[in-house]
Amino acid sequence: MAIDVETVRKVAKLAHIRTPEDRLAPLAAELSGIMQWIEQLAEVDTDGVEPMTSAVAATLPMRDDVVTDGGDPEVVLANAPLRRGDFFMVPKVVE
Amino acid sequence: MSDTPNKLIEGATGPWEIVLGLEIHAQVASKAKLFSGAAVGFGAGPNAQVSLVDAAMPGMLPVINRHCVEQAVKTGLGLEAQINLWSRFDRKNYFYPDLPQGYQISQYKDPIVGEGAITVERDDGSIFTVRIERLHLEQDAGKSIHDLDPNMTAVDLNRAGTALMEIVSHPDMRSSEEAAAYVKKMRTILRYLGTCDGDMEKGNLRADVNVSVRKPGGELGTRCEIKNVNSYRYIQQAIEYEARRQIEIIEDGGAIRQETRLFDPAKGETRSMRSKEEAHDYRYFPDPDLLPLVLDPAWVKSIQKTLPELPDAKRARLAAQYGLSTYDAGVLVIDAARADYFERAAAGRDAKLVANWTTNELLARLAKDGLDIDASPIPSDDVAGLVKLLEDGVISSKIAKEVFEHMWAGEGTPARIVEARGLTQVSDTGELETLIDGLIAANPGQADAVKEKPQAVGWFVGQVMKATGGKANPATVNALLKAKLADT
Numbered sequence: 001m002a003i004d005v006e007t008v009r010k011v012a013k014l015a016h017i018r019t020p021e022d023r024l025a026p027l028a029a030e031l032s033g034i035m036q037w038i039e040q041l042a043e044v045d046t047d048g049v050e051p052m053t054s055a056v057a058a059t060l061p062m063r064d065d066v067v068t069d070g071g072d073p074e075v076v077l078a079n080a081p082l083r084r085g086d087f088f089m090v091p092k093v094v095e
Numbered sequence: 096m097s098d099t100p101n102k103l104i105e106g107a108t109g110p111w112e113i114v115l116g117l118e119i120h121a122q123v124a125s126k127a128k129l130f131s132g133a134a135v136g137f138g139a140g141p142n143a144q145v146s147l148v149d150a151a152m153p154g155m156l157p158v159i160n161r162h163c164v165e166q167a168v169k170t171g172l173g174l175e176a177q178i179n180l181w182s183r184f185d186r187k188n189y190f191y192p193d194l195p196q197g198y199q200i201s202q203y204k205d206p207i208v209g210e211g212a213i214t215v216e217r218d219d220g221s222i223f224t225v226r227i228e229r230l231h232l233e234q235d236a237g238k239s240i241h242d243l244d245p246n247m248t249a250v251d252l253n254r255a256g257t258a259l260m261e262i263v264s265h266p267d268m269r270s271s272e273e274a275a276a277y278v279k280k281m282r283t284i285l286r287y288l289g290t291c292d293g294d295m296e297k298g299n300l301r302a303d304v305n306v307s308v309r310k311p312g313g314e315l316g317t318r319c320e321i322k323n324v325n326s327y328r329y330i331q332q333a334i335e336y337e338a339r340r341q342i343e344i345i346e347d348g349g350a351i352r353q354e355t356r357l358f359d360p361a362k363g364e365t366r367s368m369r370s371k372e373e374a375h376d377y378r379y380f381p382d383p384d385l386l387p388l389v390l391d392p393a394w395v396k397s398i399q400k401t402l403p404e405l406p407d408a409k410r411a412r413l414a415a416q417y418g419l420s421t422y423d424a425g426v427l428v429i430d431a432a433r434a435d436y437f438e439r440a441a442a443g444r445d446a447k448l449v450a451n452w453t454t455n456e457l458l459a460r461l462a463k464d465g466l467d468i469d470a471s472p473i474p475s476d477d478v479a480g481l482v483k484l485l486e487d488g489v490i491s492s493k494i495a496k497e498v499f500e501h502m503w504a505g506e507g508t509p510a511r512i513v514e515a516r517g518l519t520q521v522s523d524t525g526e527l528e529t530l531i532d533g534l535i536a537a538n539p540g541q542a543d544a545v546k547e548k549p550q551a552v553g554w555f556v557g558q559v560m561k562a563t564g565g566k567a568n569p570a571t572v573n574a575l576l577k578a579k580l581a582d583t
Contacts, residue, residue, distance in 0.1 A: 054386050054387075058386060059389050060385060060388050060389065061158060061159075062161035062164065063159065063161065064160075064162070065125050065127050065160050065162030066126060066132065067133070069133045069148075070143065070145050070146050071133075071143060071144070072143075073143050073145070076252065077142060084243070084244070084249065086143070087141045087249035088250040089250075090247065090249075092245075093192055093248040
């Protein structure tokens with residue numbers, strides 16, 4: 001499957017990655033190469049093989065329902081570019 | 096899946112059918128968040144219930160809350176749905192300032208709960224089935240506040256990471272009333288299970304409504320999704336408006352564009368959410384930070400054992416055990432606390448009378464004052480006491496209403512009120528006989544009238560009641576009048 005310039009433009013926009021116009025065609029070629037490699041992998045017969053979901057044979061560890069964290073807005077807001085009181089302030093979002 | 100004829104709307108080109116499917120977001124009743132140890136709660140200061148996991152600081156990893164998983168399984172069992180012993184978390188990618196991760200951890204292809212169904216009652220008592228497509232666990236987002244500053248948006252992440260159950264229905268509803276009835280029933284079930292408190296005012300239960308219209312029996316139309324409608328009234332208003340809007344567009348020769356819309360309660364209309372248009376491509380993929388969620392069948396079985404009696408079963412039992420009408424039983428089981436109250440009061444008493452006093456007088460009065468039954472100023476023992484006084488003929492039902500008022504005002508047990516206020520019914524035939532003899536002697540015309548027209552006896556009953564301040568036992572009065580008027 002070939003990735004065209006329009007697809008690259010759309011994916012870049014959805015991912016919020018600013019991509020100059022002259023980078024679109026080279027990226028399309030690189031991404032197409034990756035897709036071709038994946039298609040090549042798909043030729044391997046995997047019938048009857050369980051999909052591998054993790055490199056380790058472990059189950060999801062769980063936590064008890066107890067409050068062990070939070071309660072300190074200063075820590076959370078420490079890197080905020082802009083704050084007012086204990087709120088993060090961001091450019092106006094228009095709904 | 097409607098069992099009775101559908102409710103159609105008349106358009107310029109004939110009748111239209113509304114097709115509705117709902118996504119209910121129910122906040123899991125838990126102390127901590129789905130993937131962090133920060134507290135869940137309402138009313139804390141901004142960003143006071145946020146861990147670095149919720150704030151998506153680099154390197155932080157999610158660890159799932161066992162209790163939240165248990166609540167999802169319990170809800171699935173309560174909806175008689177398929178429990179998937181293997182499920183997985185996916186990332187739903189979109190950008191919004193109150194979503195610091197840049198994705199929501201959700202379940203896409205492999206939800207924890209699959210197909211189920213619930214039975215819903217319409218206002219007229221008829222029932223219909225709504226099939227549940229799935230229930231999955233996901234994180235809530237934070238809160239954006241747009242009115243603190245004219246040029247900026249303020250963000251509070253307290254809600255970010257709170258566990259939600261998204262319950263997706265099939266498009267099985269055909270009117271705004273059915274949609275509201277479905278949400279009510281789901282809320283009741285969740286509250287019985289204790290897996291969500293159902294507090295709609297706090298946003299702990301909210302619904303996205305998928306609305307489309309079609310010619311009756313025709314192909315499904317293109318749907319629009321109305322986001323975050325958080326009251327029964329708004330759900331109904333939003334659907335009514337949206338269906339009309341779609342019918343007008345189609346009848347004018349236009350086509351419906353699939354989109355996300357927002358309901359504006361102030362204007363009573365829905366409008367397009369332009370900000371969401373591009374974002375619909377969520378690029379889901381399995382969250383590499385989380386292993387698959389594998390449930391032990393023995394654990395699921397042990398959760399099954401903790402299920403309480405659910406509303407449908409309770410209603411059937413109340414109707415059978417106490418001889419109540421399906422309607423009265425239905426009113427009582429809307430809230431488990433109501434049904435418990437009724438059962439406490441009905442022990443050893445005339446259950447139908449107890450049901451009448453509970454549903455007609457007490458619930459009406461509580462609703463008027465905006466109180467839950469748990470906050471009732473009248474304990475269940477006193478309703479039982481009042482019914483006992485009625486059963487024993489100590490007071491008439493008319494006096495009972497007066498006693499009820501004094502009970503509501505906190506004057507004590509019904510027996511004490513009756514005694515303190517001298518409200519005991521006069522059943523002493525001697526006293527009543529004297530009174531009736533006097534009345535007949537003084538009103539020979541009325542007495543003759545009764546011979547012509549037996550129902551004219553009502554005038555005498557009224558006079559006796561007036562003379563005794565309503566305390567005469569009506570049965571005794573009627574018997575005495577019948578005997579005496581026949582004699583004359």
